[in-house]
Structure formats: C-alpha cells, structure tokens
Amino acid sequence: MAIGTLAFSLRWVDAQFVGTANRLTFRLALPSLVFLSVAHADFSHGVPIAETLAYLAGLLVATGVGYAVTSVMRLPADRRASFVQGSMRGNLAIVGLAVFQQVLGPGSLATASLYLAFFMLVHNLIGMTVLSGAVPVGGSGPTLGRRLWTTVVSSVANPLMVAIYLGIFVALVRVKLPQVVTDSLDYLSRLALPLALLGIGGAIREYARPHHLAAALGASAVKLLVMPAAALAAGLLLHLPKEPLFMVVVFSASPAAVATYSLADGMGADRDTAGSIVMATHVLCIITLTAAIVVVRLITG
Numbered sequence: 001m002a003i004g005t006l007a008f009s010l011r012w013v014d015a016q017f018v019g020t021a022n023r024l025t026f027r028l029a030l031p032s033l034v035f036l037s038v039a040h041a042d043f044s045h046g047v048p049i050a051e052t053l054a055y056l057a058g059l060l061v062a063t064g065v066g067y068a069v070t071s072v073m074r075l076p077a078d079r080r081a082s083f084v085q086g087s088m089r090g091n092l093a094i095v096g097l098a099v100f101q102q103v104l105g106p107g108s109l110a111t112a113s114l115y116l117a118f119f120m121l122v123h124n125l126i127g128m129t130v131l132s133g134a135v136p137v138g139g140s141g142p143t144l145g146r147r148l149w150t151t152v153v154s155s156v157a158n159p160l161m162v163a164i165y166l167g168i169f170v171a172l173v174r175v176k177l178p179q180v181v182t183d184s185l186d187y188l189s190r191l192a193l194p195l196a197l198l199g200i201g202g203a204i205r206e207y208a209r210p211h212h213l214a215a216a217l218g219a220s221a222v223k224l225l226v227m228p229a230a231a232l233a234a235g236l237l238l239h240l241p242k243e244p245l246f247m248v249v250v251f252s253a254s255p256a257a258v259a260t261y262s263l264a265d266g267m268g269a270d271r272d273t274a275g276s277i278v279m280a281t282h283v284l285c286i287i288t289l290t291a292a293i294v295v296v297r298l299i300t301g
Contacts, residue, residue, distance in 0.1 A: 001282065002282040004201020004215040022258065025196040030093055031163035033189035036182070037113035038167025050238045051248050052118040057065050058231030059126055062088040064084040065222050069152040072117065073218065081269040082260070083215055086277030087222035089127040092116055095285065099250050101193065103293065104243065112247055117164040119251055126229035127260075129269040200258060204279050216276035217254070221289055223281055228253035242300040246293075253292040255281035 038110075066087035070080040099187045100108045145293060170177065231252035235245045256277045264274035 001197050001204070003199035005204050007198070008202040008204075009033065013202055015203075021195055022203070023197040024187075025094075025192060025199060027082050028155060029188050029195060031159045032095070032185040033109070033192040034093065034113050034160055035118065035163040035167045035170075035265070036185055036189055037109040038117070038164055039170040039177075041110040041114045041171050042124055047142065048118060048244070049234075050240060050246050051115055052122065054231050054238055054240060054245075054248045055115075055119050056122050057234035058227045058248075059088050061124055061230035062222050062227035062301050063126060063130065066219065066223055068109065069218050069222065073215065074119070075215065076270075077271040078268060079273045081267070082217050082264045082271070082273040083278070084130045085127050085260050085264065085269070086216075086219040086256040086274055086281070088130070088227065089123050089257045089260050090118045090223070090251065091200075091257045091282075092251050094193065094258075095254040095289075096247075098193045098197065099289065099293075103155055108243070109244075113167070115244075115251065115290065117161070120164075121160060123261075127263070131263060131269055135191035148167075151181040153276075160244050183266075200282055203258065204282060205250070207298035212273050213280075215273050216280035219277045220280045220284050223256055223277075224253060224285055228288075228292050232292075232299075235298070245300060246296050249291035249292050249296050253285070253289050255285040272283070272292055 004013075004018075008018065063084060066084035067080070069087075070083050073083075075083060096116070097109060097112055100112045137141075228249050232245070233251050235248050240248065254275075258278055259276045261271055261278055263269075265271040
C-alpha cells in the first residue's frame with residue numbers, strides 16, 4: 001500500500017492505471033484466487049454457522065453504533081448512509097486474505113475463502129439496505145425497485161461471489177480440472193493480493209477529503225475498533241476455536257471496502273464521505289489490525 005501511494009505521488013502511475021488495476025483485480029485475479037481456494041476446501045465440517053453468527057453480531061453492533069453516532073453528529077441522510085456503510089462493510093477479500101496468507105500461511109486460504117462466501121453475503125445485504133436509506137422518501141434518486149434489484153445483483157452476482165459458487169460446486173462434485181486451467185488460474189491468482197494492495201495505496205490520495213475528516217475518523221473508530229471487539233465477544237461466547245476466531249476478528253477488523261465509494265455514488269449517498277472513510281480506515285488499520293492480531297493471540301494463547 002505504501003509503495004502504491006509513493007508510485008502515485010511520483011506520478012509513475014496515474015488514476016487511470018489505478019482504476020484499470022482495480023478492475024483487473026476484482027474481475028479476474030481475485031476471483032481466480034478465491035475459486036482455487038474454495039475448490040480445494042474441505043467441506044466435511046459443514047457450513048460455518050457459528051463463525052457467520054459471530055461475524056453477523058459484529059456487523060449488527062457496528063451498524064447500530066454507526067446510526068447512533070450519525071444521530072449525535074446530525075448528518076443528513078446521504079452522509080449518514082455513507083457513514084454507516086463505511087462502519088460495517090469491510091475489505092474482506094483483499095486485506096483479510098493478505099493477512100491470513102502472511103500470518104497463517106497459504107494453507108489457510110481455503111478455509112478463509114469458505115468463510116468469505118457467507119460473510120460477503122450478509123454484509124452485502126446489510127450494506128445495501130443501509131444505502132437504500134440514502135435518499136429520503138419522495139426525494140430524487142434510484143427508485144425502490146431499482147435499489148432492491150441492485151441489492152440482489154451486488155449480493156449474489158458479482159465476480160467474487162460467482163467464483164465462490166463455482167469453487168463450491170467443484171469441491172462438492174470433486175471435478176478434476178485440466179492442468180492448463182489450474183495453472184492459468186494459479187498465475188492469475190498470484191497477481192491478486194499485491195496488485196490489489198498497490199491499487200489501494202495509489203487510490204488513497206484520490207479518496208482524501210479533508211473537510212470530511214471528522215466523519216471519517218468516527219466511522220473508522222466504529223469499523224476498526226467496535227466491530228472487531230463485538231465479533232470477538234460473540235466468538236468467545238460461541239466457543240470458537242483459535243483459528244476460526246482469529247479469522248472472524250481479522251475479517252471484522254478489515255478497513256472499509258473500496259467498493260463503498262462507487263456504491264455510495266450509485267445509490268445516492270455522499271461519495272466524498274465514503275471516500276474519506278476508505279482512506280482513513282486503510283491508513284489506520286495498519287495499527288488496529290496489528291493490535292487485533294495481538295489481542296486474539298493473547299486471549300487464545
């Protein structure tokens with residue numbers, strides 16, 4: 001991320017490159033990584049219900065606290081929607097998988113990708129519900145029908161979710177893929193995490209809006225501190241084992257998803273507030289994610 005920011009500052013790359021890199025990551029490289037990880041996952045242990053419940057608990061607490069903070073700050077509807085979305089929708093695939101690969105090793109990606117399928121579904125549904133309140137009743141903006149359609153499409157038909165569905169199918173029916181297909185997807189998957197992190201670093205300055213700093217810091221506190229703390233408490237109450245608990249907390253402590261900016265813009269919410277939250281959470285998560293990892297390790301031994 002730091003290298004991406006430096007490259008953008010020195011004009012080695014520009015906004016057009018960052019946009020192209022992000023599209024390549026989300027539409028091709030990251031789906032390849034997730035597909036291969038899920039296709040090799042072990043489904044003998046069943047659906048991660050307890051893990052999903054712990055993550056959902058963190059989501060709901062962060063959403064509720066986000067609304068409470070925006071009420072105190074008296075933000076208008078469009079900024080409130082962006083604030084709450086940034087408080088609960090995390091950059092799960094990029095930051096989460098990068099942390100697991102580094103801390104737990106590449107072998108953890110299969111399990112993490114399985115969790116990702118369920119976590120992305122619930123946070124997409126809640127996030128789009130939050131954004132549907134960006135425009136007051138009778139105001140200008142997307143119609144209710146269009147918002148509902150966008151919610152469904154975003155939740156079940158984006159490239160990452162399609163890759164997860166295909167990976168689950170391959171794992172369950174034990175399809176043996178041709179070697180040339182596996183090798184090609186493996187080459188593409190190696191691009192995913194470094195290219196995505198470089199793209200985020202390059203985009204950080206683009207998202208910065210100084211006059212939205214107060215809202216960005218408030219949402220960052222909810223996203224990076226409140227949500228992982230709530231997920232950790234729920235995970236402990238559900239007696240999650242050490243590694244699943246670690247994954248739930250790291251996923252919950254991930255910074256605001258880059259997609260929150262484009263979704264806010266498309267759904268009538270305030271894109272500048274959303275962009276500032278993306279910038280602030282990605283900078284601050286360097287500290288908070290490290291702290292979350294230390295706390296979980298201390299608790300679990």
